[in-house]
Amino acid sequence: MMNIPFASFVPMHEEIRQGLDAAFKKVVDKSYFIQGEECEKFEEEYAAYCGTKYCVGVATGLDAIYLILKALDIKAGDEVIVPSNTYIATALAVSFTGAKPLLRLMAQDTKAKGLEHCLMRQHGVFIQAKTLVR
Numbered sequence: 001m002m003n004i005p006f007a008s009f010v011p012m013h014e015e016i017r018q019g020l021d022a023a024f025k026k027v028v029d030k031s032y033f034i035q036g037e038e039c040e041k042f043e044e045e046y047a048a049y050c051g052t053k054y055c056v057g058v059a060t061g062l063d064a065i066y067l068i069l070k071a072l073d074i075k076a077g078d079e080v081i082v083p084s085n086t087y088i089a090t091a092l093a094v095s096f097t098g099a100k101p102l103l104r105l106m107a108q109d110t111k112a113k114g115l116e117h118c119l120m121r122q123h124g125v126f127i128q129a130k131t132l133v134r
Contacts, residue, residue, distance in 0.1 A: 065093035074099045 013020065027038055039057050047055035058064045074080060076098030082091050084103040094101035 060089065061087070062089035062093050062096075065090060066096050069093060069097045069099070 023038070027033065030036070030038075032038070043055040043057050047053060056067060058067065069080065074094070074097045078097070078099040079102050080094040080099050081104050082094060082101045084105050091101040091103065
């Protein structure tokens with residue numbers, strides 16, 4: 001039986017191997033794995049790259065989605081449309097705000113944009129999750 005890998009990150013990692021190894025060594029040598037100088041430097045550089053004033057490094061996608069929802073003032077009583085075929089963390093982030101996640105099948109084509117606009121007017125927020133593999 002032939003083994004076909006789901007995804008291979010080897011080519012991508014090889015392009016940046018030296019930088020990854022140096023960054024990893026610097027963090028391990030300092031034993032500062034949470035927050036710290038390297039995290040602050042990353043946040044500043046990524047904010048500049050994105051053309052924004054701030055960037056907040058978080059541990060997980062759940063944390064990131066939760067912070068975004070809090071910044072949008074999503075709270076108890078609100079409803080947030082969540083893709084039905086996403087990882088559980090997407091819906092958990094919504095429920096952690098006190099809002100109600102509404103699981104819906106999201107269309108991937110451009111014809112669905114009109115539907116998404118209607119859903120936004122009715123519910124205020126929807127999360128469109130995508131998986132990108134190089």
